[in-house]
Amino acid sequence: MLINGCGGGDDKKEEAKGFYIPEGLDSRTELRYRQYAVQGRILYKQHCANCHQEDGTGLGELIPPLAKSDYLEKNLQHVVCIIRNGLQGPVVVNGVEYNQPMPPNQQLKNIEIAEIATYITNAWGNKGEFITVQKAQEWLKSCEQEE
Numbered sequence: 001m002l003i004n005g006c007g008g009g010d011d012k013k014e015e016a017k018g019f020y021i022p023e024g025l026d027s028r029t030e031l032r033y034r035q036y037a038v039q040g041r042i043l044y045k046q047h048c049a050n051c052h053q054e055d056g057t058g059l060g061e062l063i064p065p066l067a068k069s070d071y072l073e074k075n076l077q078h079v080v081c082i083i084r085n086g087l088q089g090p091v092v093v094n095g096v097e098y099n100q101p102m103p104p105n106q107q108l109k110n111i112e113i114a115e116i117a118t119y120i121t122n123a124w125g126n127k128g129e130f131i132t133v134q135k136a137q138e139w140l141k142s143c144e145q146e147e
Ligand code: HEC
Pocket: 044, 047, 048, 049, 050, 051, 052, 062, 063, 064, 065, 066, 069, 071, 072, 079, 082, 083, 087, 088, 089, 090, 091, 093, 098, 099, 100, 101, 102, 103, 105, 116, 120
């Protein structure tokens, strides 16, 4: 049995590495979920990895981690707002304070935000949920009200 990339090397396996699949999804939902994850990973590399790094570990004192971030876990619904509107002011992630502005991503569509959110909250050992475009849309409404 091959475990984690001994000689496999195709992108599917790579994708599955460390990516959390919630239990109890029916096969159609699971397929959709995996598609979100694949797209989310591509978008993450384009829009986020420069700062947060491909493995989600962040960058020193400047950029907070997304992998195993307690902040992300506690603010799951708010993640879609952070992706769209960016973030300013001090935040504490895993006991470390960060205070650098994160730029907004107004150009991203709701579906793209949902894909990225699904990816980052379930990659690198994180365990979140399937953030569908419907869910993302609901949650995005709440951030508009906060302004
Ligand atoms: C230009 C660098 C930069 C880019 C690009 C960027 N971020 Fe950030 N991000 C930051 C910084 C800096 C913070 C901390 C903001 C603060 O101090 O208020 C942050 C905070 C966060 C947080 C909350 C804190 C945490 O670590 O849990 C999340 C979630 C997040 N970013 C996700 C993303 C996602 C997803 C993308 C891509 C759509 C992205 N970021 C793109 C710099 C960036």
